[in-house]
Amino acid sequence: MPTELLSLTPALIVEDDPATQRRLASIVREVDPDAEVTIVGSLAEAYDALSRTDFAIALVDVGLPDGNGRDLVARLHARPEQTPALVISSFGHEETVLSALQAGAVGYLLKEREDIELVLSLKSIQRGGAPIDPLIARRILELLPGPSLAQVAPEDDVRLSARELEVLQLLARGCSNREIADLITLSRLTVEGYIKAVYRKLAVGSRTAAVFEAQKLGLLS
Numbered sequence: 225m226p227t228e229l230l231s232l233t234p235a236l237i238v239e240d241d242p243a244t245q246r247r248l249a250s251i252v253r254e255v256d257p258d259a260e261v262t263i264v265g266s267l268a269e270a271y272d273a274l275s276r277t278d279f280a281i282a283l284v285d286v287g288l289p290d291g292n293g294r295d296l297v298a299r300l301h302a303r304p305e306q307t308p309a310l311v312i313s314s315f316g317h318e319e320t321v322l323s324a325l326q327a328g329a330v331g332y333l334l335k336e337r338e339d340i341e342l343v344l345s346l347k348s349i350q351r352g353g354a355p356i357d358p359l360i361a362r363r364i365l366e367l368l369p370g371p372s373l374a375q376v377a378p379e380d381d382v383r384l385s386a387r388e389l390e391v392l393q394l395l396a397r398g399c400s401n402r403e404i405a406d407l408i409t410l411s412r413l414t415v416e417g418y419i420k421a422v423y424r425k426l427a428v429g430s431r432t433a434a435v436f437e438a439q440k441l442g443l444l445s
Contacts, residue, residue: 229350233259236282240265240289248283251339255346267291282309294327301328301429328429331355352400354432391418396435396444
């Protein structure tokens with residue numbers, strides 16, 4: 225059964241550099257030639273656009289003229305439809321990345337990457353993936369070595385069932401919800417229920433943040 229793809233239209237690009245605005249719009253349209261793209265250069269303009277349109281996805285920079293794009297990511301994640309927000313930024317500091325992921329970003333990429341890499345990352349999001357720049361992921365995982373599963377202290381209060389742990393491990397491999405459902409022969413709705421339970425127990429709001437938190441706790445050792 226073909227994987228149901230997430231729509232990329234209408235798309236919101238929140239970026240203050242004109243050249244990068246054009247680049248990101250071109251990348252979105254390479255993935256979806258029919259995508260409707262709205263481009264804004266500040267948080268204020270983004271909030272105004274959100275008051276008028278329900279976007280399927282947002283590409284957000286963190287360094288904006290009137291504030292931190294993390295605040296927009298958090299607002300998008302808090303909306304009933306939880307508009308997916310992909311951060312594409314020049315800032316790769318671990319604290320900035322983790323802050324965006326904890327706010328609910330579905331992924332974090334660096335602008336220095338080639339266009340084809342960003343295209344592939346958007347296609348990954350369409351399939352339910354959570355792309356993060358490999359260099360950033362490596363640095364963050366080095367900071368979060370975590371104890372082995374047997375060493376997790378009871379006071380951490382993380383009690384994943386065997387099935388939840390299995391789903392978490394497949395999330396860490398980058399599998400989409402549909403792919404997980406096919407691999408463990410469950411319905412996608414059941415898998416989504418397990419994913420929500422994992423999020424709740426790990427106190428996170430996105431699959432990437434779940435993987436990082438699980439790594440910190442040693443659940444993926």
